[in-house]
Each structure stands twice: as C-alpha cells, then as structure tokens.
Amino acid sequence: MSGSAARTTTADVVCLGESMVTFLPSQPGRLADVPSFVRGIGGAESNVACALAAAGHRAKWVGRAGADGFGDHLVDTIAGYGVDTSAVRRDPDRPTGIYFRTATDRATDTHEVAYYRAGSAASAMSPHNVPYEDLLSARVLHLSGITAALSADCLALLHDLTAPRDGRPLVSFDVNHRPGLWHDAEEGPEVLLALARRCDLVFVGEDEAEEAWGVHGAEAIRAALPEPDVLVVKRGADGATVFSRTGDGVRQDTVTTVPSLRVDVVAAVGAGDAFAAGFLSATLRELPVRDRARHGHLMAAAVLTVPGDLTGPPPRAYADRLAALDDAAWGTLRLGPGWTAAGANEGVRTT
Numbered sequence: 236m237s238g239s240a241a242r243t244t245t246a247d248v249v250c251l252g253e254s255m256v257t258f259l260p261s262q263p264g265r266l267a268d269v270p271s272f273v274r275g276i277g278g279a280e281s282n283v284a285c286a287l288a289a290a291g292h293r294a295k296w297v298g299r300a301g302a303d304g305f306g307d308h309l310v311d312t313i314a315g316y317g318v319d320t321s322a323v324r325r326d327p328d329r330p331t332g333i334y335f336r337t338a339t340d341r342a343t344d345t346h347e348v349a350y351y352r353a354g355s356a357a358s359a360m361s362p363h364n365v366p367y368e369d370l371l372s373a374r375v376l377h378l379s380g381i382t383a384a385l386s387a388d389c390l391a392l393l394h395d396l397t398a399p400r401d402g403r404p405l406v407s408f409d410v411n412h413r414p415g416l417w418h419d420a421e422e423g424p425e426v427l428l429a430l431a432r433r434c435d436l437v438f439v440g441e442d443e444a445e446e447a448w449g450v451h452g453a454e455a456i457r458a459a460l461p462e463p464d465v466l467v468v469k470r471g472a473d474g475a476t477v478f479s480r481t482g483d484g485v486r487q488d489t490v491t492t493v494p495s496l497r498v499d500v501v502a503a504v505g506a507g508d509a510f511a512a513g514f515l516s517a518t519l520r521e522l523p524v525r526d527r528a529r530h531g532h533l534m535a536a537a538v539l540t541v542p543g544d545l546t547g548p549p550p551r552a553y554a555d556r557l558a559a560l561d562d563a564a565w566g567t568l569r570l571g572p573g574w575t576a577a578g579a580n581e582g583v584r585t586t
Contacts, residue, residue: 246295246319247519248287249373249404251365251396252382253357254278254298254313255332255350256305259543263338266347272335276312277544279379279411279508286512286534288317290548292519295319297369299356301331306356316545322369326356338502352385361388362395370396371404375515378434379409380427384416390426397433408434409511412443424448428459436465436518438511444468453478457488467514467528469507471495475528493528498536499571505544510535513548517558529558529565536570549575 258272281296288294296318300306302325309331314320332352352358360382370376376396383390397406410427417423424447431437437460444456453468453476460466466478474494480486513534517527533554537546548554553575557568567585574583 244372244374244404245293245369246373247292248284248375248377248407248515249295249297249322249370250280250284250287250377251297251360251370251392252278252280252379253332253352253355253360253385254281254296254300254309255334255352255355255357256309257544258333258335260336260338266335266337266349269337274308275543275545276309277334277505279381279409280377281313281318282505282508282544283377283409283512283515284318285313285316285545286509286538286548287516290512290516290534291551292516293319295322295369295373297322297365299324299326299329299360299364301325301329301356302327303331305331305333322366324356324364324366326359329354329356329359331356332358336504355385358385358389360385360392362392365392371400371402373404374519375407375436376404377407377409377511377515378430379411380423380430381411381413381416383426383430384413384423393430397430399433405436406434407436407511407515408438409507410437410439410443410447411507412447414446431460432462434463436467436515437463438467438469438507438514440469440507441471441473453490465518465524467531469510475510475531477524477528479524489524491524491528493525493532494566496532496536496565497569498539499569500539501572502542503539505538506535508544509538522558526558530554533557537575540570540572540574547575 257275257277259275260269261271284294284296300309310320332355334350337347383393445451450456450459456468457478464480468476477491478488510531514527514531517530537548569584
C-alpha cells in the first residue's frame with residue numbers, strides 16, 4: 236500500500252454499490268407470518284464503508300438513491316456511521332430499493348428474502364453518471380459482484396473501473412455471487428470470474444466458488460484466479476486462506492491460513508462484508524497478512540454477535556491485542572454478545 240498512499244487521496248477507501256432499506260422481522264417465521272418489521276439498511280459495499288469509518292478510516296460511499304423518504308433514511312444512516320456520502324446522487328425518477336428478509340440464516344432452506352429493487356435508482360449507475368474523480372482518488376476502490384448483476388449499465392461501469400489505467404487505486408473485489416440477481420444464470424459466473432481476474436485484491440467464499448465455477452478447494456480457486464496480487468478464500472468454520480505476492484515483481488505466492496474464531500452467533504448476516512472491512516482496515520495499516528485475516532475474523536465476529544448487518548467494531552487497540560495473540564491463545568478464544576467492549580470480560584471466553 237505504500238505506493239498508493241503516496242498519491243494525493245481524498246479517502247482511504249471508496250465503496251461503490253447499491254444500498255437498500257431493509258426490513259428486519261420482529262420474530263422468526265415465514266415472511267407470510269411475520270406481523271411487523273424493523274427498518275434498517277443493507278448493502279454489501281455500504282456495509283464495508285460503515286465498518287471502515289467506525290474503525291477510524293476515511294471511508295466514502297458512492298451510489299445512487301431515490302429522491303424519496305427511503306433514500307433520505309439510507310443516506311442519513313450511512314452518514315451517521317461517519318461515512319462521506321457527498322458523492323451519492325439522488326434520482327427523482329427511480330425509487331430507492333428495499334427488501335424484506337426472515338430471521339433465519341440465509342444458508343438454510345427456510346431463509347426468505349423479498350427484493351423490491353428492479354428499476355431502482357442504483358440500477359441506473361453507468362460510466363456516464365458516477366463521479367470518477369471520487370472513485371479514483373482513494374487508496375482503495377472496493378467493488379462487489381452484486382453491482383454487476385443489477386443492469387447492463389452497472390456491468391459496463393464495473394468493466395470500466397477494473398480496466399488497467401494509470402494511477403488506478405488498489406481495486407478490491409468481493410465476488411458476492413447471488414444467482415437470483417442474474418437474468419441469465421449461466422452469464423453470472425463467467426462475468427464474475429472475468430471481473431475478479433482484473434482486480435488486485437479478491438474475496439471469495441469457498442462454497443460460492445464451487446457453486447459458480449465448479450472448483451473446490453483453495454488451491455483450485457487460486458488456479459482459476461491467478462492474476463490478483465492477493466486472493467482471500469473464505470472457508471467458513473475452517474478459516475481463511477490468503478494467497479499473497481509482494482510488489483517487487485515476484486510472482487510466487489505466500490500462502491497463509493488463519494483459523495476462524497469460535498463465535499456464539501446471534502445472526503449470520505453481514506459477516507462477509509465485515510470480514511472484508513477488517514481485512515481492508517489492516518491492509519491500509521500495512522499489517523502482516525496473518526493479522527489482516529485475523530482482523531477480518533474479529534470484525535466478522537462483531538457482526539455475528541448482534542442481530543443486524545452493522546455494529547461498532549472493537550476499539551483498535553483491543554483488536555490489535557487479540558490479533559497479536561499466539562496461535563494457541565487465538566485458538567482458545569470464544570466470542571459472544573458484548574465482547575467488543577474493550578476490557579470487558581462479558582462475551583469473551585477461552586475454551
């Protein structure tokens with residue numbers, strides 16, 4: 236990151252993508268049976284921006300929202316986390332996207348999500364109506380595969396932003412394969428693979444790589460994605476494997492595997508975005524690869540132990556102490572609700 240940091244930058248990280256107003260159920264059950272919902276916000280890229288801002292970084296979210304009350308709530312809430320929203324454009328002709336979800340884990344068959352995002356303001360993003368001066372003046376530009384699925388214009392925008400260019404910031408890409416968002420189920424995986432191969436830092440789940448590309452295991456995923464300087468393969472309970480290369484022209488990988496933490500999960504939503512934020516935060520601070528992955532796990536644990544997609548991260552000094560533990564001590568940690576309060580014994584146990 237030293238070369239990127241030497242440029243004049245307006246933000247540490249700029250995150251581009253759609254954010255929506257989300258309605259969280261008041262109780263478990265089918266959407267048909269839930270009597271009421273609590274309003275929140277959700278969006279992979281804005282989640283990352285909020286977590287980074289809460290962790291003390293200069294984070295900016297770039298997107299489009301409707302010129303409606305939901306758009307007001309969305310922009311105000313994201314700004315409330317300390318995120319710069321000055322580059323967000325408001326669309327008077329298209330609505331802000333919304334969605335409803337059940338309380339169950341999205342990995343189970345009982346999980347339901349109802350999206351109302353077709354024709355949303357964000358789906359109209361294109362190379363012609365987003366502020367490139369904001370996107371390209373950061374140390375890191377963070378994107379995700381969700382944006383590529385929203386419309387042909389959004390896909391054209393991601394193709395343009397991932398193209399080689401002088402002075403390009405470090406481009407971070409979370410694959411985020413969502414089959415239901417693609418009109419052509421066969422197109423999505425091919426597009427996501429092509430985009431990921433044009434980026435510098437890529438996050439992908441082992442399970443989604445198998446679903447999208449038919450490859451299994453970290454080594455096979457690296458073979459399918461040889462170009463990124465850093466590839467983070469998220470392996471669920473088995474931790475994360477990071478393939479990394481130095482910036483001195485050496486093309487040989489250093490492979491670092493970091494076990495996951497044991498977490499008393501409250502809600503398994505938003506953990507992937509939080510992991511990306513933790514990894515990016517440590518990358519901005521030029522910490523060792525092992526510690527970058529550990530900060531990803533810690534940020535994910537913060538979200539896993541609360542009901543919603545977003546929460547305040549642990550104080551930096553506290554997270555640094557946990558990330559610096561030796562392997563044996565790291566392996567005995569178990570985190571539950573309340574663990575993020577520095578110095579508090581609540582929520583932190585060893586096994």
